[in-house]
Amino acid sequence: MTLEEEIELLDKAFGDLVRKSPKNPADMEEMESMRILRMNALLQQGRPLADEVLEVGIEIKSVxxxxxxxxxxxxxxxVLIKHLSRPYHRAIKEGIVRALAVKAAKGLANKAVIEEYQRLPKEDPERPWIRDFRWxxxxxMSVIVAKDDLDELIEIVTDESNGESRTGFIEALAKIKSPKVIEVLHQLExxxxxxVADRAKKILAKKTKAAERKTRKKKP
Incomplete structure (x- = not known):
């Protein structure tokens, strides 16, 4: 059995135990044991990332x-950008993308984050974790967005198959100053x-109020 297969089995077993909800000490002990096994397997899979991060002078156990x-x-x-496209378990990959939500990654990680998002499976009611993962x-992107991301963000937010995970991308899009942004936000209403519609309306309302305040300040 490969490490990837082992993690998937542990993932399923742990998820099943969580959904059953432990009802006695024995159940709780079993769930905790499964959690530790899963965590150790994930740490093992993420070792190459931790090792490479150590080479730049930072010691971590997990991303x-x-x-x-x-x-x-x-x-x-x-290093994080390099490892984002690696075939890690989603728990590691989510950790990587969340770790890239810092100003230091702006203009550096944008392309990698968007490309990896486009590779993800679409939202599925049978697998609710996908929505949060994609989100x-x-x-x-709402943290590291740059003006060069405009066209790709528009493509993402106007594709209804991207579901609720578009909300973060809408926030990112709203930070770019362009007439196209307002046009797309009205479309998303x-x-x-x-x-998604409510998020677009909320952002447009904020932009309208901001514009009104700016106009009042300009009056003599």
Whole structure:
């Protein structure tokens, strides 16, 4: 059995135990044992990333150490970008993309984040974790967005098959100053996904108020 296959089996077993909800000490002990086995397998799979990060002078046990730290790690950004496209389990890949949600990654990780998002499976009611996984990519883009991302962001947010995960990308798009942005936001007000439509309306309302305040300040 490969490490990838082992992780998938542990993932399923742990998920099943969580959904059953432990009802006694024995159940809780079994779930905790499964959690530890899963965590150790993920740490093993993520070892190449940790080793390469160590080469730039930063010691981590897991990529999530970056996510949960207040310390800056600009030296690690190129390594994280390099490993984003590696065939890691989604827990590691999500940690990588969340770790890239920092200003130091702006203009560096944008292309990699968008390309990896486009490779992800579409949202599936039978697999609710996909929505949250995909959302993390949009959240990162809302932090590192640059004006050069305009066309790709428009393509993502206007593709209804991208579902609710578009909300983060909409936030990213709204940070770019372009007439196209307002046009797309108005288009999204009528999106079939109510959450997406509501997000577009909220952003447009904020932009309208900001414009009104700016106009009032200009008056003599």
């Amino acid at each position: 999530w150490d970056f996510v949960n730290s207040d310390e800056k790690y600009p030296e690690a950004i190129p 993390a990519f949009g959240n990162t 009528n999106d079939k996904n109510q959450i």
